[in-house]
Amino acid sequence: MRARFRISRGKPMKHRILITGSIAYDLLLHYEGSFEQGLKEVNLEQLSVSFTTHHYERHFGGNGANIAWNLKLLLQNPLLVGTVGRDGRDYCNHLAKHSIDVSCIEQRDDDVTPTAIIATDSDERQITFFHSGADAKGDWPDLSHVRNALGYAIVSPRDSRIQMQAMQWCSQYHIPCLFDPGQGMLGMGPDEMRRALHFATGFIVNAYEWSLCADLLQASVDDVLQEVEYVVVTHGGEGCTIYTPESETVLPACKAAHVVNPTGAGDAFRAGFLTGMIGGWPLSDSAKLGAAIASKVVEQQGTLLDTLDLNEVLNRAAITYGKELPVLPVTVSV
Numbered sequence: 259m260r261a262r263f264r265i266s267r268g269k270p271m272k273h274r275i276l277i278t279g280s281i282a283y284d285l286l287l288h289y290e291g292s293f294e295q296g297l298k299e300v301n302l303e304q305l306s307v308s309f310t311t312h313h314y315e316r317h318f319g320g321n322g323a324n325i326a327w328n329l330k331l332l333l334q335n336p337l338l339v340g341t342v343g344r345d346g347r348d349y350c351n352h353l354a355k356h357s358i359d360v361s362c363i364e365q366r367d368d369d370v371t372p373t374a375i376i377a378t379d380s381d382e383r384q385i386t387f388f389h390s391g392a393d394a395k396g397d398w399p400d401l402s403h404v405r406n407a408l409g410y411a412i413v414s415p416r417d418s419r420i421q422m423q424a425m426q427w428c429s430q431y432h433i434p435c436l437f438d439p440g441q442g443m444l445g446m447g448p449d450e451m452r453r454a455l456h457f458a459t460g461f462i463v464n465a466y467e468w469s470l471c472a473d474l475l476q477a478s479v480d481d482v483l484q485e486v487e488y489v490v491v492t493h494g495g496e497g498c499t500i501y502t503p504e505s506e507t508v509l510p511a512c513k514a515a516h517v518v519n520p521t522g523a524g525d526a527f528r529a530g531f532l533t534g535m536i537g538g539w540p541l542s543d544s545a546k547l548g549a550a551i552a553s554k555v556v557e558q559q560g561t562l563l564d565t566l567d568l569n570e571v572l573n574r575a576a577i578t579y580g581k582e583l584p585v586l587p588v589t590v591s592v
Contacts, residue, residue: 272406273536273587273589274335274337274404274409274589275336275337275409276337276339276401276428277322277329277337278414278420278424279323279325279412279413279414279416279438280320280322280374280415280416281322281338281340281363281393282320282323282372282388283316283319283371283372283373284316284319284320284521285314285376286314286315286317286378286521287375287376287377287378288377289311290312290380291380292380293377293381294381294383296309309379311377315559317559317562318562319521320372321414321438321440322414323340324525324529325532326353327356327358327563328526328529328563331529331551331563331565331566332529333568333586333590334533334589334590335359335589337362337408338353338358338363339399340363340364340393340396340416341364341397342366342371342372342392343366343368343370343391344365344369344371345370346363346392349371364397364399368395369391369392371391371392372391372392372393373388373389373391374386374387374389375387375388376521378519384520390416393416394417396417397420398423401427405431408431408433409433409434409536410433410532410535411428411435413425413435413436413437413438414440414528415438415439415441415442418442418446418450422450425437425453425454434460435457435458435459435460436460436461436462436528436535437458438528440467443467443470451471451474455485458485459487460486460487460488461486462491464492464524465494468491479501488500489501490541490545492524495517497511498511498545498549500541500545502541509542509545509579510549512578513574514554514556514557515557517556517557518556518557519559522555523552523555523556524552526548526551526552527548527549528548529548530547530548531544531547531548534547536587537584537587538587539583543583546575547583549578551571568586
């Protein structure tokens with residue numbers, strides 16, 4: 259089956275996607291071995307381990323920026339809201355060079371840009387340290403000038419205070435919002451988590467994050483569906499599960515040609531999913547597009563693809579799922 263790139267050029271009034279999340283530098287390390295073996299005999303109360311890596315790369319990253327970047331590759335016009343530090347000018351210039359709107363990115367000179375140190379072992383397990391830097395001092399901006407153009411939003415991991423402001427703002431102005439807490443929920447209490455879900459339209463987490471959420475709230479998927487319209491749980495190379503009050507849909511992953519580094523695949527999935535949602539697609543088709551672009555990101559180091567062959571992405575989805583996806587919504591000039 260060969261899918262052909264088809265686009266819908268009609269631009270609805272509410273055509274833009276709001277993304278708020280981290281804008282960070284990623285330091286990527288690769289460990290030739292297994293973290294499991296290195297930690298197997300360790301007494302956690304006296305934990306002191308060291309892993310030697312021979313691979314180091316520095317990339318532009320951060321979940322918010324990653325999602326916005328992939329949305330741009332999918333011919334969307336994202337609005338990115340976040341905070342960088344005194345070393346963030348190069349990052350903003352890099353985004354602007356690729357036609358990503360940086361008008362709502364705050365730059366602070368009293369701290370550094372958020373930084374993630376991500377170590378991956380040979381079994382694709384990861385250990386991450388994240389320094390929030392300037393993001394912890396950021397503010398939610400005035401978006402009145404662009405509010406009427408926003409058709410969907412995602413609130414991804416960043417300072418929890420700003421996350422909550424973003425959720426409330428979207429709810430106040432009736433903008434459908436996908437809540438993506440990530441491992442930031444480790445710093446959230448159950449009341450804060452329930453409040454965020456109350457403001458959300460949908461909820462997206464990976465399998466590990468779902469276990470954190472279930473423990474935090476002492477809740478099941480059905481309990482969470484009392485607050486949101488849908489829940490998406492991703493399972494890496496095993497695919498994803500979509501829950502609604504009416505159904506549970508299990509989708510396999512799209513197979514990558516080869517896996518170099520899984521970092522950024524979840525953000526790419528979210529970009530594909532949001533593209534489908536802004537186009538009015540069914541949840542399952544939106545997730546299929548997410549899975550297809552995620553399978554491209556894992557084929558390289560770093561989270562930002564230089565280019566994207568949309569025909570290849572759509573064809574990969576068609577082969578995996580047995581039919582073509584709907585016409586791709588386009589909100590930029592092509």
